[in-house]
Amino acid sequence: MSIYSRILGTGSYLPPETVSNDELAARLARDGIETSDAWIVERTGIRERHFAADGVGSVDLGEQAARRALDDAGLTPQDIDMIIVATSTPDMIFPSNAALIQGRLGCPGGAVFDVQAVCAGFIYALSVADQFIRGGMTRRALVIGTEVFSQILDFSDRGTCVLFGDGAGAVVLGGSDTPGVLSTALHGDGRQAAILRTPGRVCGGKVSGHPFLEMDGQAVFKQAVHVLENVAREVLEKAGRSSSDVDWMVPHQANIRIMLHTAKKLGIGPERVVQTVAWHGNTSAASIPLALDTAVRAGQIRRGQTLLLEAVGGGLTWGAALIDF
Numbered sequence: 001m002s003i004y005s006r007i008l009g010t011g012s013y014l015p016p017e018t019v020s021n022d023e024l025a026a027r028l029a030r031d032g033i034e035t036s037d038a039w040i041v042e043r044t045g046i047r048e049r050h051f052a053a054d055g056v057g058s059v060d061l062g063e064q065a066a067r068r069a070l071d072d073a074g075l076t077p078q079d080i081d082m083i084i085v086a087t088s089t090p091d092m093i094f095p096s097n098a099a100l101i102q103g104r105l106g107c108p109g110g111a112v113f114d115v116q117a118v119c120a121g122f123i124y125a126l127s128v129a130d131q132f133i134r135g136g137m138t139r140r141a142l143v144i145g146t147e148v149f150s151q152i153l154d155f156s157d158r159g160t161c162v163l164f165g166d167g168a169g170a171v172v173l174g175g176s177d178t179p180g181v182l183s184t185a186l187h188g189d190g191r192q193a194a195i196l197r198t199p200g201r202v203c204g205g206k207v208s209g210h211p212f213l214e215m216d217g218q219a220v221f222k223q224a225v226h227v228l229e230n231v232a233r234e235v236l237e238k239a240g241r242s243s244s245d246v247d248w249m250v251p252h253q254a255n256i257r258i259m260l261h262t263a264k265k266l267g268i269g270p271e272r273v274v275q276t277v278a279w280h281g282n283t284s285a286a287s288i289p290l291a292l293d294t295a296v297r298a299g300q301i302r303r304g305q306t307l308l309l310e311a312v313g314g315g316l317t318w319g320a321a322l323i324d325f
């Protein structure tokens with residue numbers, strides 16, 4: 001039985017279409033909705049996002065990210081005995097994205113399921129895979145975050161439609177005698193469900209309720225800065241480390257102000273924070289593995305470094321992970 005789980009490889013995939021703030025503003029202006037590059041950059045740090053083409057779903061994006069993570073790890077799909085997908089925009093009600101991706105990869109037999117914890121989904125999925133590996137149930141897991149939030153955005157609501165983008169990221173997690181995932185922490189507060197939600201569902205063959213993302217941005221902002229600092233301190237304490245041991249913080253990429261504010265409270269300077277929100281927007285459960293893979297491939301994050309991952313999302317859900325990469 002392995003004492004630890006380790007990240008063996010990373011991968012990501014972005015759909016080819018980029019939409020800059022100016023392009024999005026021009027599209028919204030056609031429907032009489034006013035926004036601007038200046039407003040979006042100042043409030044969020046976002047400059048552009050990727051949107052999936054019509055007919056492209058989160059399984060398509062997730063499959064590509066998974067293949068790249070496997071390549072990076074030097075493994076084949078047959079080496080994988082568990083797939084966990086974090087998503088809030090699955091292709092179908094069922095089967096799960098994990099089952100659909102396993103089918104595409106052609107590696108039947110292992111456990112497959114989705115985790116739905118919105119923007120904290122990847123941390124949840126990583127933590128679950130870590131537990132399975134350390135418990136001896138799993139040897140190598142694909143942990144994927146994949147989203148097509150463009151398909152649940154209300155483009156008449158300028159307070160939300162400018163914030164999100166599409167993409168996918170993945171890691172291969174495998175058993176190891178050396179660390180590895182050092183500690184994780186997961187939390188939720190279902191009393192806050194109404195501040196960030198997509199409340200529609202399919203009922204009797206029709207969509208029942210509002211099938212678009214709704215958010216009370218200020219309420220989410222206030223909760224985010226509070227819970228993220230606490231959960232980051234929690235994983236540091238569990239692992240017996242301090243924030244000065246962190247080489248890179250890889251936060252959920254929702255808003256540059258939240259990311260840098262949290263880092264500052266932890267004593268982590270902006271030069272140690274992976275920042276991809278400008279080019280990806282908020283890709284929900286995909287954002288952390290996408291940011292991680294981007295920083296690895298750019299040569300920023302290197303083997304042996306210590307990473308602090310943290311996220312908050314709808315639910316509310318939040319969590320963090322401390323990792324020796």
Ligand code: ACO
Pocket residue numbers: 034035036039040043044118119120158159160162196216217218220221224254255258282284312313314
């Ligand atoms: N362009 C121009 N003006 C806008 C836009 C826009 N896109 N959106 C809102 N405004 C206007 C509002 O109408 C309002 O105008 P008013 O003063 O005339 O009424 C003004 O800007 C201020 O609006 P606020 O909502 O108060 O703006 P705020 O400074 O709070 O910024 C934002 C909004 C960026 C959404 C911020 O609240 C935020 O980042 N919240 C956190 C969101 C987040 O992190 N989510 C992460 C989780 S996501 C997940 O789990 C799926």
